[in-house]
Amino acid sequence: MSPVNLKLPTYYRMEHIFRVSEVLYVGLCCRLGTPTIVNLRREVMDMELMIQTTAMKRHGTMFTISGSYREGFRFKSSDQDTMVWNPSHKLIYEMSQFKDFDASGLDVILMEHSGTPPGFYWPQTALAWVARCQEKGWPVQSVLNEITSTGCHVIPIGSNVSCDEYALEWRLSFSQAEQILVYSMNHTQFLCYGVLKIFLKEVLSSTNQGSLICSYFLKTILFWEIQNDPDSLFWRPSNLLTCFWVCFKRLCKCVLDSNCPNFFIPENNMFRLKIVGSQQEALISQLNRYYEMGVACLFLGPTFMTILEPALSSPSFVIPSSEGDVMSLRGLDQNFRNELFKRQKVPQSKEDCFMILKSIPSLVQLRLSQFQSLALQHATANILVQLAFILADYPASHQNKTFYIQDRRIVNVLRLSSRFGPVSQLLYLGVYYYRTGRYNKVLSIAGICQKRFSQPFVLHFDNLMRQRYFESVGMHSLGQRMREGWMSYINFCNSITFLAELYFEQQEGTATVPIPPFVLIHMLCVLCHFRLGDMSNCLQSLTDLQTLLLYDDGMYVPFDIRDISWQILGICQHVAGDLQGALQSYRESLRQKPRHRIQRATGIRIGLVLQQLRERY
Template structure:
């Protein structure tokens, strides 16, 4: 298999379908760009000692592999890291914890963090240790402190991160320190970028205006001070560099990641190479500027990257892109392990570019092209997508993956107002619109939850304001957002209004063109929806899950489940996801029952039971089934069908325990059995 342009172009198209087209990658990045901007603007209105978190790693860069994990960096804005003692004058030590970053007498790329202020809070008092008559923050103790804060099961250490699982998703969280001051050792990198003209001057300026981070892990060298060392992380700078890649470069980066996972590290328990080395390889070769990064040269680009990697293993030296003095192979790829890895890589080198066929993913792309020498597909075909597929990509990022934070909703609304008149991309604008709809809901229900303490003369005014907020949310959000208004009407005893909204929403959910979890009637969607703007599409045809937060009482019937879920989830996500198709039936049952419409609530009850019995995952995902059967049981219990409720609760216990409501389910079962026994006693 040669480096022929035809195969390179076919590989380019195949990777566009596997990794993403330029449009899809732009959508993914724009969504998280908008969230990052919103989070930054929040600090204009809040005290600076609040926490920050950002998504990093391959997800933030724009990849969506099936096995992609989620990497989060978290820090407190009240932790001020400086590189010179004179910079401490810029901060109020009574409000901030001031930390001096020392890079003398430390391995390249590592620093020590000296705490200059009096230790406050359990994090600092637990993690500090004295050294040379000064107080330093121990990276080892810091990891331990925050690992103990995570209450998910099977939390493990992974480098500087705490690793755990939410369902099948692997999550890495690192609690670190951010600094706007770049250490002196990075000055050579800045000069090199200017000389090589990559990244471009505007991108370099943007990078230098962003923070760097200190993550809690020391160097591998044998030193008694390892616990005092913190590794410099350039995660935000790396994101900017990846964003500056053209699509051929991005796909080559993805190609290296696939080859690493499916070939080099296949069946290897403790791999020596990681995807960060692939990223660094790309940075070095792009900056050198000797390669022609075009679709019809993709195989040649991959091969040059692969040869660079072999050379680094042979020399046992792999220079960090930002700090070349930091040899990332030191104490890692040495001795027998290095020789074994080098032999493995040389075997692939002797095979040539055909070594890509060892990867199942790449083989499925290349074999058809090899078996049909006449097959030619222009690379620009890889960018062509049907409008339905583009909309599914947008919805997948915004409605299906975007989790809106519960706290600071009113503050976020101020940020939304600031950004509404900014010049932003259509995908960022849609993200902003969706966020606004959710912030309105969160603000309304939070205020409603707090209205118990208000005097009666203010309650009517507040109620009118909250109704207007929820109506606005239903006008700008997805179809599902109208159910929040129905929940509020039901909560406040306006059952006719709740039922009207519920029936209208049920009709909208029954339309053949609706898009929910990527499933849609393509023909009807193209006919009825494709000509609309993105904003109208979301409100007209897109359906999202409902998010109910633990601390807010939406309706009395779900209070016990929310309390138990909150109690058991610990420091995890502070809410639950509900299928709108279940909630709409629940509201129909409860509202009709309160209004005395016996035939209608029994029909709605049967509809909900039928949905649960025969759904194949189209309307209710696996992780929603425990709560969905619980809701059916609650509805049956409310209307007096105790035997049916008992069966539904037992069925809930047999489902995947995603919502951690088993204690509530068992309590409801005990309550029903007690009622049944009392009824038998009375009858006798």
């Protein structure tokens, strides 16, 4: 292979690599996340795991999440793998280990490891990895201690080269160790990982041979290169292109040798029987072409071209000097809000809700960051809502005193939730009041919500950064900003009855039905005025809802969630007796992106309308 030859414009030869690297670094911060954004993504997920683990323990299981999504990436293709195991199963590889722990109540499994391929039965082999890490100085000792104390898992996947006689062969999983290693990277190393992922997707995978390389191979190569030279002076923003290039050269060597050693067990060649023969030759030829181009091969990827073209076309291009220039306070809050609202997983039983709520005081006592604290606060608000409606679904005694006690308990829980959650959280109390026939109270809450939601500093769903956001809530704490300025979908879990009018949608659609707050406000107003016999205000609220759907530009009703919004308009028209209008709205719902998968429910409602129209005429 020829030496590196960077093909850049005349005024950007090798002496300008540092500048181009910094431009790439900043551009990737905008696309993949700044250090703060990546950190908050991880901390939100970590807090979710801490909360969910409490409920899982009650059922006698443990779980963890791995994959690029857990690592902090938010590509459309980012994967999220969940591994569940029984903590009562303990694995030993020789009988002498039996005495190391109390085996009462445990199922001890003896692992036979003789004559197995590298990567299937582990302890002796992995000792060399620990020694290598200590010799190389990466990861640092504290991270190494965390990895070794966490251990590894075995999963029921056999080697693809084993004989049929090894039917009970298992594979070692180092996914938790890999996640800890990625967390320990500095941001340049993390972005280099991102560069490799984008390069794989947009450049390497453009051919059949390139598709033989997977993201896991590239992550392994990055681990080897960081350990080979862990010096932070090398892994810095102005050296990002060089960091990519050393990884690319290692990839070339691995393909040339048909050997990609596993980072934890080097004897395990991950290319074995995979990159050989004619496929190997074609892949070598492809990589040779990129090598001859030098780091300019990145320009074959549209993402890199978009980021780097402004800097290459103008020597006067100004590079942002700090993270604050890349991400404003409003941008940080928008990202954090979106991350929180994507992770809204709630327990499905009353017992699990109580178990998690009981564990929250102990979680609060931990040394939590502001992101973890707010994630815990937000999760608490959602669990309180879930608990309240689970209690509401329980058949209450017909005795007035018993019903009153339960009702007050539910109302208090929902009010407490509104003090913890985002500004839209109060709507859940309105939903409960509607369920219990207190229509005037619903209308009062709807009025309060509409006034609060219309404040100019409230962050809705259009991703536009409101100018008055910083002026109004910028000096407040993160928790206060959430309670006063963050809008969230109202989520109806299909295991619980929230509104009888949405029965079909909850039964036929996705596990959770998210509804835009303004759509729900108008829906509640239509239904309450109708129940109260106030048809004038009912029709006005119906008109307001229709106007919102017809003229909103995505600020209050995102385009990817309009199937349920048009469905709700149709339901309201149906209740009010406007059958032709309901039919049109249901058909419009079918024309939207099927986010909620409610097409079957829509078909049922269209059938009901058509039947009523036939009976009427």
